[in-house]
Amino acid sequence: MNVRSRAAPGYGPEGGYVTDGLRVPDPDKLAVQGASNGGLLTAISSMQRPDLWTAAVSRVGWVDLPGSARFPYLDRCSQAEIGDLTVADDVRRVMEYSPYHCVAASAYGGNQ
Numbered sequence: 001m002n003v004r005s006r007a008a009p010g011y012g013p014e015g016g017y018v019t020d021g022l023r024v025p026d027p028d029k030l031a032v033q034g035a036s037n038g039g040l041l042t043a044i045s046s047m048q049r050p051d052l053w054t055a056a057v058s059r060v061g062w063v064d065l066p067g068s069a070r071f072p073y074l075d076r077c078s079q080a081e082i083g084d085l086t087v088a089d090d091v092r093r094v095m096e097y098s099p100y101h102c103v104a105a106s107a108y109g110g111n112q
Helices: 003-011 013-020 039-050 066-070 072-081 089-096
Strands: 031-035 055-059
Touching: 031 039, 031 072, 039 055, 066 072
Parallel strands: 031 055
Antiparallel strands: none
């Protein structure tokens, strides 16, 4: 397992530091945004901790992690970033935090 595979799943749960560890003027108006890999982290955070954010903008976020294996360029990137998606254990691990696969109907009013 590489560093990214350890860091990305922990990004959402540790997001509480933003409201608990820092002095935020109005936590009810807190938003998060990111692009590219930052978009992935934004999407993970908004799926794992929707209670933290009033808004989340994931620009060009890589959100369907297992689906990237369908495209040659993304497959090469995914192997370097998150693991070999032709290996069942890697797919199971990635599915635990893949934003596309972690949308909970209850967190988003049933809209998916």
